[in-house]
Amino acid sequence: xxxxxxxxxxxxxxxxxxxxxxxxxxxxxxRAFAAAGYxxxxxxxxxxxxxxxxxxEMPWAESIGYYRDxxxxxxxxxxxxxxxxxxxxxxxxxxxKWEKVYGHGKEVLTYGITPEFLIAHPEIGDCSLEExxxxxxxxxxxxxxxxxxxxxxxxxxxxxxxxxxxxxxxxYNASNSPEENLSAYRxxxxxGLSLVSGSDSHRTDINxxxxxxxxxxxITTNDELVAALRAKIGRPIIGGKIAETDDMIVxxxxxx
Numbered sequence: 157x158x159x160x161x162x163x164x165x166x167x168x169x170x171x172x173x174x175x176x177x178x179x180x181x182x183x184x185x186x187r188a189f190a191a192a193g194y195x196x197x198x199x200x201x202x203x204x205x206x207x208x209x210x211x212x213e214m215p216w217a218e219s220i221g222y223y224r225d226x227x228x229x230x231x232x233x234x235x236x237x238x239x240x241x242x243x244x245x246x247x248x249x250x251x252x253k254w255e256k257v258y259g260h261g262k263e264v265l266t267y268g269i270t271p272e273f274l275i276a277h278p279e280i281g282d283c284s285l286e287e288x289x290x291x292x293x294x295x296x297x298x299x300x301x302x303x304x305x306x307x308x309x310x311x312x313x314x315x316x317x318x319x320x321x322x323x324x325x326x327x328y329n330a331s332n333s334p335e336e337n338l339s340a341y342r343x344x345x346x347x348g349l350s351l352v353s354g355s356d357s358h359r360t361d362i363n364x365x366x367x368x369x370x371x372x373x374x375i376t377t378n379d380e381l382v383a384a385l386r387a388k389i390g391r392p393i394i395g396g397k398i399a400e401t402d403d404m405i406v407x408x409x410x411x412x
Contacts (some may be wrong), residue, residue, distance in 0.1 A: 164393060165375055166197035166368040168246070168265060168302065168326065168354025173226035174201035176209040179359035182230035186239055192365035195374060196240030198381070199230050200265055205281045206248035216278040224271035240376050243270055246302055249285045249318075261311030262304075262318070264288075265326060265352065268297035268382040285318055298382045300324030300352045303332050305339040319343055324350035324385060328394045328409055330363040331356045337409045350385050351405075353392040366412075368393045
C-alpha cells in the first residue's frame with residue numbers, strides 16, 4: 157500500500173538580509189530546509205521595530221523593500237526546486253520609544269500578509285497590539301504569539317505576554333526550553349488558540365528539521381496557510397517528530 161504524502165512546513169525562519177541576528181541568506185535557508193525534507197517555509201524576519209539591521213531613520217518603504225527582496229530571493233530559490241516560500245514577519249509589539257534593548261521583547265508571528273500591505277501601512281510600528289491585530293485581520297491575516305514565555309536578558313519578564321485576542325501561539329520553539337514551551341502550550345489550550353511550531357532558525361546549521369507543522373495536503377498560498385491555521389489541521393512537529401494526536405504533545409515537548 158502506498159504511503160500517504162505528508163507535507164512539512166517551517167513557520168519561523170530568519171534571513172541575514174534583514175534580521176540583524178541571522179547568519180545565513182534566505183536562499184541558503186531554503187536549500188537547508190529542502191534538504192531536511194520540508195516542502196516550504198514562511199520567512200518571518202524581525203520587523204522594522206525589532207532586531208533588523210536597518211537604521212530606524214530609514215524611510216519606511218525603503219526598509220520594507222529589504223524584506224521584499226529577501227522574500228523574492230528565497231522564493232526564486234524555492235521555485236527552482238519545488239519548495240514553497242511564503243511571506244510573513246515577526247512583529248515586535250512593545251509600546252513606546254524603540255530602544256536598542258528591544259523594549260520588553262515581546263513578538264508576534266504574522267502570516268497571510270505581503271510586503272505591499274506593510275508598505276501601505278507605515279503606522280503599523282506604532283500600533284498597539286490590539287490595533288495591529290485588527291489591521292492584520294482586515295486583510296485576512298493571522299497572528300500568533302512567538303515564544304511567549306521565553307526568558308532572556310533582552311526580554312522584560314515582569315511584563316506578561318498578551319495572548320488573548322490572538323489567533324495562535326507558538327507552543328514549540330526549537331530555541332526554547334521545555335518549560336518555556338510547555339507554558340506556551342498550556343496557555344494556548346486554555347484560550348483555545350491554534351498551535352504553531354517553529355524553529356526560530358537564524359542559520360543553516362542550527363534547528364533545521366526540528367519543528368513546523370505537518371499537513372496532509374500542500375500549502376502553497378497565504379490564503380491556504382491561513383485557512384489551515386484557522387481550521388487547526390496542522391500537526392505540530394516537535395523535536396523532529398510529528399505529534400499525530402493531542403495527547404502526544406506534552407510528553408514530546410518535555411523530551412525535546
